[in-house]
Amino acid sequence: MAIIQFPKDFLWGAATASYQVEGAANEDGRKPSIWDTFSRTPGKIKNGDHGDVACDSYHRYEEDIEIMADLGINVYRFSVAWPRVIPDGVGEVNERGLDFYRRFIDKLLDAGIEPILTLYHWDLPQALHDQGGWANRATVDAFVKYAEVLFKEFDGKVKYWLTINEPWCVSFLSNFIGEHAPGNRDLNLALQISHHLLLAHGKTVQRFREIGISGKIGYAPNVEWKEPFSNRKEDIEASRREVGFLLDWFFDPVFKGQYPKFLVDWFNEKGGTFEIKEGDMEIINERIDFLGINFYTGSYSRYKKGHGFFDSENVDIGFAKTDINWNIFPDGFYKVLLEIKNKYGDIPIVITENGACYNNEPEFGRVKDTGRIKYFQSHLASLRRAMDSGVNIKGYCVWSLLDNFEWAHGYSMRFGIVHVDFRTLDRTKKDSFYWYKQLIRNGWYEY
Numbered sequence: 119m120a121i122i123q124f125p126k127d128f129l130w131g132a133a134t135a136s137y138q139v140e141g142a143a144n145e146d147g148r149k150p151s152i153w154d155t156f157s158r159t160p161g162k163i164k165n166g167d168h169g170d171v172a173c174d175s176y177h178r179y180e181e182d183i184e185i186m187a188d189l190g191i192n193v194y195r196f197s198v199a200w201p202r203v204i205p206d207g208v209g210e211v212n213e214r215g216l217d218f219y220r221r222f223i224d225k226l227l228d229a230g231i232e233p234i235l236t237l238y239h240w241d242l243p244q245a246l247h248d249q250g251g252w253a254n255r256a257t258v259d260a261f262v263k264y265a266e267v268l269f270k271e272f273d274g275k276v277k278y279w280l281t282i283n284e285p286w287c288v289s290f291l292s293n294f295i296g297e298h299a300p301g302n303r304d305l306n307l308a309l310q311i312s313h314h315l316l317l318a319h320g321k322t323v324q325r326f327r328e329i330g331i332s333g334k335i336g337y338a339p340n341v342e343w344k345e346p347f348s349n350r351k352e353d354i355e356a357s358r359r360e361v362g363f364l365l366d367w368f369f370d371p372v373f374k375g376q377y378p379k380f381l382v383d384w385f386n387e388k389g390g391t392f393e394i395k396e397g398d399m400e401i402i403n404e405r406i407d408f409l410g411i412n413f414y415t416g417s418y419s420r421y422k423k424g425h426g427f428f429d430s431e432n433v434d435i436g437f438a439k440t441d442i443n444w445n446i447f448p449d450g451f452y453k454v455l456l457e458i459k460n461k462y463g464d465i466p467i468v469i470t471e472n473g474a475c476y477n478n479e480p481e482f483g484r485v486k487d488t489g490r491i492k493y494f495q496s497h498l499a500s501l502r503r504a505m506d507s508g509v510n511i512k513g514y515c516v517w518s519l520l521d522n523f524e525w526a527h528g529y530s531m532r533f534g535i536v537h538v539d540f541r542t543l544d545r546t547k548k549d550s551f552y553w554y555k556q557l558i559r560n561g562w563y564e565y
């Protein structure tokens with residue numbers, strides 16, 4: 119057995135997102151987002167689920183914060199719903215929407231919990247989408263104006279700000295693969311959206327600095343690790359393309375002020391092009407204070423000509439899987455963090471999402487989610503390995519505090535350390551909640 123220990127000043131947190139937990143979709147002036155529309159589109163979401171009620175955290179946030187206080191976290195990552203604050207995306211601020219976040223943030227601070235505020239976690243106002251959404255460059259400036267409302271409202275209360283959650287999911291998963299809202303399948307559209315998201319990120323960071331907001335700002339890309347199946351050149355290159363699709367494409371512009379040439383060339387060969395205007399890359403390259411990282415899974419990549427978009431195939435070497443059928447690959451967590459350090463330097467990192475789907479149900483008031491505890495044990499050990507290798511990790515947020523609306527999977531896939539009965543909305547702390555609580559209290563665990 120090994121003792122895995124973390125620094126006394128480590129940030130221990132949990133994460134959620136507005137559309138996945140709030141509910142109250144039609145209350146206090148909130149207007150539809152693209153996920154309200156997508157959820158109502160037949161066949162898009164498992165069981166026809168939607169976020170109208172979700173975990174009802176809009177009304178039950180005080181109970182949720184009591185649960186957080188019992189857990190002992192010192193940070194809590196959540197997102198603000200743009201359609202609650204500026205319902206039409208541009209124009210008038212909805213004071214009742216802003217009031218909810220005022221109450222919520224004050225309650226968090228009263229409980230001694232620092233907010234990590236994500237400005238955009240996918241719920242784009244439908245009214246903006248009707249004008250072209252992220253494909254329309256005007257949405258970039260609309261986002262900066264929305265962010266500025268929150269900067270000015272919560273300056274001094276919110277110390278940690280994240281611009282965009284998982285830009286890969288917002289651009290490619292949603293507009294090339296088509297699994298997420300709005301469900302397009304168009305490479306050029308996805309490429310242009312990826313650029314506009316990075317531009318929105320950079321402009322927002324610049325505005326944050328211009329108006330002198332205290333605190334730190336970054337973004338939260340998701341990454342996966344694809345280990346080359348062999349040391350053959352073609353397998354290594356296939357792995358680089360797969361990893362680079364999520365990593366290099368969204369990190370090089372921010373840290374190096376340019377897109378990775380090997381991927382630009384690959385996209386061009388597939389007919390993929392998009393417009394970059396003069397000055398865009400300098401804006402995107404605006405220094406950030408910290409980097410959020412979302413990690414779940416990975417695989418092995420093997421070259422296979424003509425297979426998939428990158429002439430590569432995932433090779434399952436017998437990975438254990440979670441209930442959402444994702445590979446359990448803790449070594450991939452270690453490898454991708456080392457890759458980030460080697461490529462992008464010593465930027466302070468907060469793991470803004472890491473967790474596992476296990477669908478255990480309560481039995482006599484207890485949820486024995488042993489698989490999730492094992493996932494945490496193996497992935498936190500990998501995190502310690504990365505830290506011992508010099509990766510500048512400052513904190514860790516489990517995904518998620520609560521079982522919630524898992525996008526295309528609806529409520530069928532549970533990531534929470536707290537079980538939610540979606541008929542009664544009762545919360546039940548799982549075994550993993552108590553394990554994490556003990557880790558936070560001790561700062562170490564035995565593995």
Ligand SMILES: CCOCCOc1ccc(-c2cn(C[C@@H]3NC[C@@H](O)[C@H]3O)nn2)cc1
Pocket residue numbers: 135138284291295297340412414471517524525
């Ligand atoms: C190549 C084909 O691929 C098809 C599916 O491809 C993906 C990839 C990644 C995801 C994914 C889902 N999550 C969890 C969320 N992160 C943010 C938070 O809202 C969580 O709910 N992270 N990544 C889903 C699907």
